[in-house]
Amino acid sequence: MADLLAKAKGGEANSAPWWEFSFPSLDALNKACASFPQSRDVTKGVEEVFLAIKDALRIVLDPLTQPLSWMLEFILSVVQVAPWWLMLPVILLIVYLASKSLRLVGFVAICLGFLAFIDHYDHAMQTLSIIFVCAFLCVFFGVPIGIAMSRSDNLQRIIIPILDMLQTLPPFVYLIPLIFLFSVTEPKLYGIAIILYAIVPVIRLTDLGIRLVDEDVIEAADSFGMTERQKLFGVQIPLALPNIMAGVNQTIMMSLAMVVIASLVSAPGLGVLVLRGIRNLELGVGLVSGLGIVLLAIILDRVTKAALDRINASQKSQ
Amino acid sequence: MSENIKISIRGLYKIFGVDPLCALEHVRSGAGKTELLDKHQHVLGLQNINVDMREGEITVIMGLSGSGKSTLIRHLNRLIEPTAGSVKVDGDNVLDYDELALRGLRREKMSMVFQKFALLPHRTVTENAATTLAVRGLSERESTPEARKWLDRVGLNGYGEHYPRQLSGGMQQRVGIARALTSNSPIMLMDEAFSALDPLIRTDMQDLLLELQRELHKTIVFITHDLDEALKLADHLVILKDGLIVQNDEPQQILLNPKDPYIEDFVSDINRARVLRVRSIMKPINGDKTSDVHGEVNLNDTLESVIEKSNGDVSHSYIVTRDNVPVGIVDMSTLVKALVPRVSAEKAARKF
Numbered sequence: 001m002a003d004l005l006a007k008a009k010g011g012e013a014n015s016a017p018w019w020e021f022s023f024p025s026l027d028a029l030n031k032a033c034a035s036f037p038q039s040r041d042v043t044k045g046v047e048e049v050f051l052a053i054k055d056a057l058r059i060v061l062d063p064l065t066q067p068l069s070w071m072l073e074f075i076l077s078v079v080q081v082a083p084w085w086l087m088l089p090v091i092l093l094i095v096y097l098a099s100k101s102l103r104l105v106g107f108v109a110i111c112l113g114f115l116a117f118i119d120h121y122d123h124a125m126q127t128l129s130i131i132f133v134c135a136f137l138c139v140f141f142g143v144p145i146g147i148a149m150s151r152s153d154n155l156q157r158i159i160i161p162i163l164d165m166l167q168t169l170p171p172f173v174y175l176i177p178l179i180f181l182f183s184v185t186e187p188k189l190y191g192i193a194i195i196l197y198a199i200v201p202v203i204r205l206t207d208l209g210i211r212l213v214d215e216d217v218i219e220a221a222d223s224f225g226m227t228e229r230q231k232l233f234g235v236q237i238p239l240a241l242p243n244i245m246a247g248v249n250q251t252i253m254m255s256l257a258m259v260v261i262a263s264l265v266s267a268p269g270l271g272v273l274v275l276r277g278i279r280n281l282e283l284g285v286g287l288v289s290g291l292g293i294v295l296l297a298i299i300l301d302r303v304t305k306a307a308l309d310r311i312n313a314s315q316k317s318q
Numbered sequence: 319m320s321e322n323i324k325i326s327i328r329g330l331y332k333i334f335g336v337d338p339l340c341a342l343e344h345v346r347s348g349a350g351k352t353e354l355l356d357k358h359q360h361v362l363g364l365q366n367i368n369v370d371m372r373e374g375e376i377t378v379i380m381g382l383s384g385s386g387k388s389t390l391i392r393h394l395n396r397l398i399e400p401t402a403g404s405v406k407v408d409g410d411n412v413l414d415y416d417e418l419a420l421r422g423l424r425r426e427k428m429s430m431v432f433q434k435f436a437l438l439p440h441r442t443v444t445e446n447a448a449t450t451l452a453v454r455g456l457s458e459r460e461s462t463p464e465a466r467k468w469l470d471r472v473g474l475n476g477y478g479e480h481y482p483r484q485l486s487g488g489m490q491q492r493v494g495i496a497r498a499l500t501s502n503s504p505i506m507l508m509d510e511a512f513s514a515l516d517p518l519i520r521t522d523m524q525d526l527l528l529e530l531q532r533e534l535h536k537t538i539v540f541i542t543h544d545l546d547e548a549l550k551l552a553d554h555l556v557i558l559k560d561g562l563i564v565q566n567d568e569p570q571q572i573l574l575n576p577k578d579p580y581i582e583d584f585v586s587d588i589n590r591a592r593v594l595r596v597r598s599i600m601k602p603i604n605g606d607k608t609s610d611v612h613g614e615v616n617l618n619d620t621l622e623s624v625i626e627k628s629n630g631d632v633s634h635s636y637i638v639t640r641d642n643v644p645v646g647i648v649d650m651s652t653l654v655k656a657l658v659p660r661v662s663a664e665k666a667a668r669k670f
């Protein structure tokens with residue numbers, strides 16, 4: 001190795017001072033001896049491996065994720081077909097049922113009314129509906145995963161690094177392999193990206209919530225001869241509900257963040273307008289749609305927090 | 319009170335650590351708690367426990383924190399698995415039970431009351447009290463009347479629709495007791511049930527328990543670190559220290575004949591006049607003496623009441639009666655002597 005390095009240095013101008021030799025990276029070694037691979041061969045190798053398993057992966061993943069496409073297509077067509085005078089009351093009713101607060105209903109009505117007034121209704125509805133589907137699926141899969149994690153330390157040890165990775169991976173990076181796997185026109189492409197990005201908090205907080213349930217109550221449940229099932233549904237999940245709901249809140253907020261980025265891969269909604277603002281330097285379009293996203297974020301956050309507070313209030317012990 | 323032995327514990331050991339069975343050998347060959355911890359890194363929880371608990375009696379297990387009393391009570395319904403030994407309930411070894419039989423035991427035979435109440439915060443008081451029946455699969459319609467009945471019995475009439483957080487500590491523990499009673503199990507395990515309550519409420523709850531016991535005659539295993547509480551409730555008192563039974567007897571006997579310095583220390587601060595009863599210090603009647611007595615006292619009177627009766631005159635003596643039949647005689651000088659604990663007398667002698 002030292003010889004090779006010396007040779008590499010010797011090949012270049014001898015005038016360079018001795019301390020200016022390069023790090024023995026692949027490219028530097030390749031210069032000295034052509035039998036070393038270049039670093040671009042590494043990236044190429046990764047690409048080739050991915051392309052080689054792509055077809056096999058697609059055969060498995062395509063049918064598995066097809067329902068996601070159907071769900072997204074269905075809900076997008078529903079919000080397109082349903083008239084505004086039907087959709088808005090339905091949304092306000094959901095808000096009321098979740099929060100039991102007329103003030104919040106009024107606030108949501110004003111925000112959505114404003115968005116509709118400046119002709120952003122369709123885009124806002126598309127964004128909301130995508131979030132609705134993705135957040136629902138996150139909860140649907142995330143809560144059971146979290147429960148399984150809370151019951152097995154081994155499983156927790158395996159899943160936590162995966163969650164860490166999902167959480168730290170920049171959102172754009174999710175999109176790269178997905179673009180190769182699925183066609184850009186398929187809704188499931190951005191659906192998967194959103195779910196992968198947003199599912200983390202609900203899993204984490206479900207696991208945490210169940211592990212945090214008061215030991216004494218669990219012991220009492222055992223002492224009365226509860227079965228595992230009775231304990232899970234009668235004690236652990238209800239007592240972990242505040243934490244699970246905090247996870248749902250986070251998941252919804254993260255879906256909103258991702259649905260904007262996902263407009264790069266043809267996700268409809270307010271993100272498309274933001275993208276137009278950037279691409280065409282249409283400052284006004286970008287800023288107004290950005291404001292729309294902020295309003296949606298506030299609505300989603302307030303409603304889920306109000307629901308969370310209601311649960312918290314009914315749970316406070318002692 | 320019957321003589322039937324309801325729960326019988328034999329040779330029970332509990333060792334916490336990586337390899338308890340290996341550590342058990344060391345304990346059996348004489349290693350103590352500190353030695354086991356220092357040399358083998360295992361914690362000795364319980365050591366050769368042998369106790370019989372009679373049906374219909376309150377057996378109090380007393381010890382300071384770390385003495386293993388909470389560990390011991392959790393062996394009865396196997397919330398903690400022992401390292402060695404046997405626990406027999408109605409003659410059946412609980413440790414042989416499979417999961418199903420164990421669940422049956424916990425549902426039908428034993429109910430437990432906890433120090434920190436351990437109520438379900440998201441259920442109402444009635445639902446909490448009905449938990450023990452609900453886990454058996456009874457419908458709400460069947461379990462609610464039973465829960466209501468016991469809530470009324472412990473003095474919580476009208477609180478059924480409240481949530482636990484809306485009640486005070488004492489009331490929450492009443493719910494805990496009602497929940498245990500609702501299961502109609504013959505055995506009740508009470509783990510420091512009143513320790514988290516303030517003194518006045520605690521006295522109320524002790525009275526409530528004694529009142530319920532007079533009526534229901536359950537087999538109660540009661541854990542406490544408070545000697546006054548132990549003496550008030552116990553038909554049978556077990557004193558634990560460092561996982562070992564130091565003394566296991568009727569409370570009066572422990573008070574009068576403490577077996578070792580640890581217990582002497584313990585009992586020296588007690589108001590003996592209020593705890594000791596005439597039956598523990600009386601002597602048999604010798605025909606001639608009956609003439610110069612000053613009155614009659616009941617077998618179960620406390621010494622305090624006798625002192626009151628005698629107006630402090632130490633020359634008096636009294637006939638002891640049970641159901642108005644004389645069974646013995648007690649004179650004031652014996653009584654006064656019984657009031658002085660052995661250890662404090664020795665200490666006083668050492669001082670001067």
